[in-house]
Amino acid sequence: MLNHLKLQNVGPAPTMELNFGERLNLITGNNGLGKSFLLDVAWWALTRRWPAEINPKLTAGKKAWPSFPGDASISFTFSGKTKEESYESTYQRKEQAWTGRPGRPANPGLVLYAMTVVFLIDEVEAHLHPAWQRTVIPGILSVMDELSSRASVQLITATHSPLVMTSVEPSFDEKIDAWFDLDFEGKEVVLRRRDFEKHGDAGTWLLSEAFDLPSGRPKEYEQLVAEASQLTELDKPAPEQIEKMNAALVQALGPTDDFLFSWRYICRQKGWLK
Numbered sequence: 001m002l003n004h005l006k007l008q009n010v011g012p013a014p015t016m017e018l019n020f021g022e023r024l025n026l027i028t029g030n031n032g033l034g035k036s037f038l039l040d041v042a043w044w045a046l047t048r049r050w051p052a053e054i055n056p057k058l059t060a061g062k063k064a065w066p067s068f069p070g071d072a073s074i075s076f077t078f079s080g081k082t083k084e085e086s087y088e089s090t091y092q093r094k095e096q097a098w099t100g101r102p103g104r105p106a107n108p109g110l111v112l113y114a115m116t117v118v119f120l121i122d123e124v125e126a127h128l129h130p131a132w133q134r135t136v137i138p139g140i141l142s143v144m145d146e147l148s149s150r151a152s153v154q155l156i157t158a159t160h161s162p163l164v165m166t167s168v169e170p171s172f173d174e175k176i177d178a179w180f181d182l183d184f185e186g187k188e189v190v191l192r193r194r195d196f197e198k199h200g201d202a203g204t205w206l207l208s209e210a211f212d213l214p215s216g217r218p219k220e221y222e223q224l225v226a227e228a229s230q231l232t233e234l235d236k237p238a239p240e241q242i243e244k245m246n247a248a249l250v251q252a253l254g255p256t257d258d259f260l261f262s263w264r265y266i267c268r269q270k271g272w273l274k
Contacts, residue, residue, distance in 0.1 A: 001079050001118055001154040002042055009072040010064050010091075011037050012189040019193065020156065021178035024141065024168065027158040028210040029182025033189050035158035036060060039120050042156055044098075045076040045087075046118055063098075066091050074098065079116060079152065115151035119144075125161040133163040141171060162205035169198045181209055221252045225259050232266050242272045 007016040012034045018025075027035045040061045044050050051061030066072035075088040089100040119140065125133040137157075144153040159165070168177075179196045182189060199205045206213045215222050228245050231237050246267070253260045267273035 001116055001152050002045060002076065002156070003079060003084060004075075004077040005038075005042060005045060006075045007041065007073075008075075009066050009068055009070055010074060011041070011067060013191060014067070014188075016191045018180055018191070019178070020154070022152070022154060022176045023144070024137070024172070024177040025154070025156040026165070026168070026177075026179045027156070027182070028160075028165070028179070030184065030212075033182035033184060034191075035182060036122050037064070039122050039156065039158060040064070041074060042118075043120055045074070045078070046120075066093075117147060117151050117153045119153075119155045119157070121155070121157040124157045124159055125164050130163055133161050134167045137164055137168050138171065160211075162202040162211060165205045165208075165210055166199070166202045169200075172196050179210075183209075183212070217253075224248060224252055228259070228263055232263070232270075237272070239272070242267060246273060 001022060002020055003022075004020065005016075005018045008014070010016075012032075016034070016038070018038070027038060029035050040051055041064060043061075044064075047054075050063045052058045052063075055061075064074075072091040073088055075086070077084055077086045079085075087100055089098040091097075092099050121140075124136055124140075128136060137155075140155060144155065147153045172179075174196060177196070179194050181192050181194050183192070184190075194209060197208075199208055203216050205211065206216045215225070217225065228249060231241060231245055246263070249260055249263055264273060
């Protein structure tokens with residue numbers, strides 16, 4: 001299995017490093033930050049071929065290039081037949097190729113020696129109804145558990161789905177699992193291995209560090225809620241402002257919305273609503 005991956009001057013960040021869990025590995029982050037790219041590099045590390053070299057019809061998965069002038073390298077470790085193997089490849093600009101130590105790669109790619117299986121899945125929830133998004137990872141883990149008596153099995157997957165993140169809460173084990181998150185901060189892509197904290201439901205996961213949303217509401221309603229919050233901070237808002245905002249909130253939000261309850265409570269406490 002793939003144990004460690006480090007990129008220097010390759011991809012969207014100057015340095016990217018992952019210490020993988022031996023069973024489940026989740027990668028989250030906004031579009032364009034490098035989730036699919038990391039899976040492409042993981043594939044290359046395991047097979048020494050880029051995905052587009054195997055399937056030329058792919059629009060992605062092509063050979064990685066250095067991001068900036070200077071040296072570029074891809075290094076990784078993996079579990080071999082009897083021990084952990086390390087490998088480093090550097091980019092030779094003259095040859096426009098990634099090179100490493102001579103000889104046959106120690107990891108045989110798609111040929112399974114010593115029964116080691118690594119699943120690489122990009123957007124594991126793609127095209128799935130929400131009901132199936134809740135079961136796809138538990139289902140794969142169940143298959144992996146069946147295989148584990150005969151093989152070492154590892155899953156590395158990227159996801160945009162809060163339902164997927166919720167679905168792994170009952171089984172996530174920080175001793176053998178890992179969650180990596182990509183963010184865009186200060187004009188740079190930052191990769192972190194985050195502590196996995198349970199949120200209980202998909203709606204709360206939307207507000208977590210995995211997805212960074214202020215709410216699960218439409219943007220128009222988010223703005224409305226923000227304006228209502230500002231209104232409650234005024235000492236003496238005009239009665240017509242309160243009435244207009246209350247009508248807008250009632251029309252926009254569901255009758256059980258938490259903010260609508262808070263708004264009514266605050267307004268009644270201050271004598272703005274009866």
